[in-house]
Amino acid sequence: xxxxxxxxxxxxxxxxxxxxxxxxxxxxxxxxxxxxxxxxxxxxxxxxxxxxxxxxxxxxxxxxxxxxxxxxxxxxxxxxxxxxxxxxxxxxxxxxxxxxxxxxxxxxxxxxxxxxxxxxxxxxxxxxxxxxxxxxxxxxxxxxxxxxxxxxxxxxxxxxxxxxxxxxxxxxxxxxxxxxxxxxxxxxxxxxxxxxxxxxxxxxxxxxxxxxxxxxxxxxxxxxxxxxxxxxxxxxxxxxxxxxxxxxxxxxxxxxxxxxxxxxxxxxxxxxxxxxxxxxxxxxxxxxxxxxxxxxxxxxxxxxxxxxxxxxxxxxxxxxxxxxxxxxxxxxxxxxxxxxxxxxxxxxxxxxxxxxxxxxxxxxxxxxxxxxxxxxxxxxxxxxxxxxxxxxxxxxxxxxxxxxxxxxxxxxxxxxxxxxxxxxxxxxxxxxxxxxxxxxxxxxxxxxxxxxxxxxxxxxxxxxxxxxxxxxxxxxxxxxxxxxxxxxxxxxxxxxxxxxxxxxxxxxxxxxxxxxxxxxxxxxxxxxxxxxxxxxxxxxxxxxxxxxxxxxxxxxxxxxxxxxxxxxxxxxxxxxxxxxxxxxxxxxxxxxxxxxxxxxxxxxxxxxxxxxxxxxxxxxxxxxxxxxxxxxxxxxxxxxxxxxxxxxxxxxxxxxxxxxxxxxxxxxxxxxxxxxxxxxxxxxxxxxxxxxxxxxxxxxxxxxxxxxxxxxxxxxxxxxxxxxxxxxxxxxxxxxxxxxxxxxxxxxxxxxxxxxxxxxxxxxxxxx
DNA sequence: TCAGCTCACACTTTTGAATAGC
DNA sequence: AGCTATTCAAAAGTGTGAGCTG
Numbered sequence: 001x002x003x004x005x006x007x008x009x010x011x012x013x014x015x016x017x018x019x020x021x022x023x024x025x026x027x028x029x030x031x032x033x034x035x036x037x038x039x040x041x042x043x044x045x046x047x048x049x050x051x052x053x054x055x056x057x058x059x060x061x062x063x064x065x066x067x068x069x070x071x072x073x074x075x076x077x078x079x080x081x082x083x084x085x086x087x088x089x090x091x092x093x094x095x096x097x098x099x100x101x102x103x104x105x106x107x108x109x110x111x112x113x114x115x116x117x118x119x120x121x122x123x124x125x126x127x128x129x130x131x132x133x134x135x136x137x138x139x140x141x142x143x144x145x146x147x148x149x150x151x152x153x154x155x156x157x158x159x160x161x162x163x164x165x166x167x168x169x170x171x172x173x174x175x176x177x178x179x180x181x182x183x184x185x186x187x188x189x190x191x192x193x194x195x196x197x198x199x200x201x202x203x204x205x206x207x208x209x210x211x212x213x214x215x216x217x218x219x220x221x222x223x224x225x226x227x228x229x230x231x232x233x234x235x236x237x238x239x240x241x242x243x244x245x246x247x248x249x250x251x252x253x254x255x256x257x258x259x260x261x262x263x264x265x266x267x268x269x270x271x272x273x274x275x276x277x278x279x280x281x282x283x284x285x286x287x288x289x290x291x292x293x294x295x296x297x298x299x300x301x302x303x304x305x306x307x308x309x310x311x312x313x314x315x316x317x318x319x320x321x322x323x324x325x326x327x328x329x330x331x332x333x334x335x336x337x338x339x340x341x342x343x344x345x346x347x348x349x350x351x352x353x354x355x356x357x358x359x360x361x362x363x364x365x366x367x368x369x370x371x372x373x374x375x376x377x378x379x380x381x382x383x384x385x386x387x388x389x390x391x392x393x394x395x396x397x398x399x400x401x402x403x404x405x406x407x408x409x410x411x412x413x414x415x416x417x418x419x420x421x422x423x424x425x426x427x428x429x430x431x432x433x434x435x436x437x438x439x440x441x442x443x444x445x446x447x448x449x450x451x452x453x454x455x456x457x458x459x460x461x462x463x464x465x466x467x468x469x470x471x472x473x474x475x476x477x478x479x480x481x482x483x484x485x486x487x488x489x490x491x492x493x494x495x496x497x498x499x500x501x502x503x504x505x506x507x508x509x510x511x512x513x514x515x516x517x518x519x520x521x522x523x524x525x526x527x528x529x530x531x532x533x534x535x536x537x538x539x540x541x542x543x544x545x546x547x548x549x550x551x552x553x554x555x556x557x558x559x560x561x562x563x564x565x566x567x568x569x570x571x572x573x574x575x576x577x578x579x580x581x582x583x584x585x586x587x588x589x590x591x592x593x594x595x596x597x598x599x600x601x602x603x604x605x606x607x608x609x610x611x612x613x614x615x616x617x618x619x620x621x622x623x624x625x626x627x628x629x630x631x632x633x634x635x636x637x638x639x640x641x642x643x644x645x646x647x648x649x650x651x652x653x654x655x656x657x658x659x660x661x662x663x664x665x666x667x668x669x670x671x672x673x674x675x676x677x678x679x680x681x682x683x684x685x686x687x688x689x690x691x692x693x694x695x696x697x698x699x700x701x702x703x704x705x706x707x708x709x710x711x712x713x714x715x716x717x718x719x720x721x722x723x724x725x726x727x728x729x730x731x732x733x734x735x736x737x738x739x740x741x742x743x744x745x746x747x748x749x750x751x752x753x754x755x756x757x758x759x760x761x762x763x764x765x766x767x768x
Numbered sequence: 769t770c771a772g773c774t775c776a777c778a779c780t781t782t783t784g785a786a787t788a789g790c
Numbered sequence: 791a792g793c794t795a796t797t798c799a800a801a802a803g804t805g806t807g808a809g810c811t812g
Contacts, residue, residue, distance in 0.1 A: 098804085129771085238805070244803085246779035247779080
């Protein structure tokens with residue numbers, strides 16, 4: 001839990017609470033629902049919405065030179081599921097993910113604060129159906145739903161906080177309710193998705209900036225379902241999830257127990273009838289049970305009887321404990337895929353809980369145990385996710401990756417090292433797409449992992465913590481050495497020519513450069529790395545933005561909420577930017593695009609790209625399905641590689657192998673082929689000009705949809721019925737950003753705050 | 769007819785308040 | 791009075807299966 005003591009900057013007034021945020025277990029009182037919160041008259045807000053930035057004299061924190069790394073703690077469990085074809089139940093009310101994401105972070109600056117986000121993006125453009133024991137792509141994906149982001153409840157927290165414990169996102173819930181008001185992550189059923197975790201440097205929840213690191217673990221891909229399709233998955237979940245313990249063979253809710261209950265009910269009914277009919281059958285023995293027992297009591301009795309010798313066969317045929325007793329004698333069936341082993345390892349969840357595990361739900365603990373057990377005997381990690389074209393659900397087994405996925409956000413080049421592919425994982429088992437897909441054909445020979453270049457550098461306010469060595473991103477891009485993130489572009493695509501590919505208008509770049517040059521002291525002048533940089537894209541010219549953070553802290557004059565029409569171009573004015581730069585649109589933010597615009601002045605650059613799978617297009621299923629490469633975590637470095645997008649090569653088909661990295665030690669996984677995960681293909685680079693003037697580049701969902709039609713007009717909103725509620729926050733009097741935190745809101749449920757953390761809806765849809 | 773979805777159900781774990789003991 | 795441990799009940803998380811829907 002957060003505390004004001006720990007995070008003084010969180011000591012915002014009520015408006016802060018009402019700002020579409022909800023925090024886990026916070027007092028529910030006085031928390032207006034979103035979007036009402038956004039309608040609050042800004043003028044009524046307390047003067048100080050955000051903590052003042054550190055003073056000029058305030059010591060800056062040093063940016064840690066250590067690479068930010070994220071490890072998937074329960075990677076083995078994930079791999080077990082992935083080897084079968086992970087399915088995630090989604091319900092109207094929201095369903096937790098199991099397995100959950102259990103992560104370990106390292107390389108953070110202990111004194112800086114970070115926000116951890118979880119978002120889930122489509123893995124491809126297909127809809128799936130479980131046929132013939134496997135998943136088959138049967139058509140095109142449905143229109144993309146509002147992109148919501150789950151904010152880890154601890155956010156923002158210091159790097160020390162994140163690194164001292166296992167980070168779990170088990171509170172995040174998935175729903176298929178497109179009208180969901182709970183803030184859950186909305187997904188389509190029978191679609192394949194890829195979770196992503198973002199680490200964003202931030203002074204507090206509303207002040208994001210600095211470096212961003214995005215991590216993708218291919219083994220966490222899953223297909224959403226409303227009911228489990230694959231029995232193997234069901235068995236795995238039952239045996240791994242403590243909440244489903246009752247469904248295990250020896251559980252009270254196992255099929256046999258249920259059948260027994262059913263029989264007993266039938267018997268009770270018939271017995272009751274008999275009693276009513278004055279049937280003299282053994283009333284002294286079972287009548288009390290028959291009359292008073294509920295299924296629960298009957299089960300308890302049955303359980304108690306289980307250890308007893310068989311009861312004499314009642315003359316009436318009513319044997320309450322019979323089934324239960326028999327059930328207990330039935331040995332557990334051996335589970336496929338090492339389930340038996342798993343079951344044995346987690347047979348006593350309570351034990352594991354008692355072992356002193358912290359910060360984990362029971363399921364997570366079970367996972368941990370499973371993980372440990374996996375390290376001893378790890379099953380082959382083979383993904384059964386189908387290759388759409390292959391028409392086959394079965395995949396060859398792939399060699400097991402290292403027990404854990406570790407990824408450094410800065411190690412893009414490492415994983416992309418084509419010259420030194422990981423021998424341990426010669427082939428991936430999410431193959432089909434890769435080999436068959438023309439898009440990936442070029443990359444099929446490369447070991448470069450597909451990277452979602454969602455991380456980018458971003459102006460960071462000076463650290464308030466004097467103990468901090470240096471500000472993470474205090475310097476402009478002009479001084480690469482100063483910022484560890486600035487080096488990412490080169491790191492990612494060292495071999496690519498520098499340049500040029502960045503399509504930002506030269507004028508814009510000049511302006512930015514000029515601005516930077518003129519504002520040397522401005523921390524915000526740091527280079528901005530836009531996401532979705534293509535590995536192939538070599539040299540993204542770093543795009544620098546004018547300072548987004550105004551160091552001067554003034555009362556917030558207003559907190560206007562604008563409601564731009566859906567489909568309207570997601571552009572936002574940048575006060576401190578030249579007039580011709582005022583409308584800076586992010587391609588992926590368009591309504592019909594996967595990710596609506598993020599109207600964050602100082603944050604938009606960092607976030608919008610981060611949550612924008614630019615490569616995801618609502619293409620017909622006929623499109624080749626991108627391959628899925630399990631095994632490694634794709635670190636998304638925070639460098640900006642916008643150029644990739646603009647360059648023709650940005651297209652997945654034209655992707656080039658990233659340059660080999662000199663250091664491969666940071667990643668425990670072998671390099672993945674680029675584009676293994678479709679949406680992570682650096683296809684859609686950020687190109688303001690393209691966005692504004694090249695509608696054809698926008699995602700095409702429905703030909704009939706206005707947004708899909710080429711036109712000079714801005715793309716139409718994908719979700720017409722849902723207004724957007726950009727929240728305009730002002731961190732200083734000089735700049736006002738239209739913040740697209742449309743779904744940053746707090747949920748009220750039965751008068752209680754949302755217990756599951758914070759959600760940020762990146763879409764244009766309103767939560768309410 | 770059927771695939772997919774919703775809901776109630778029973779079981780389980782988790783959580784927090786109440787209580788007891790020191 | 792304050793702290794810790796225990797107990798208890800409510801809330802919430804599970805998969806299942808019947809029923810509904812298009």
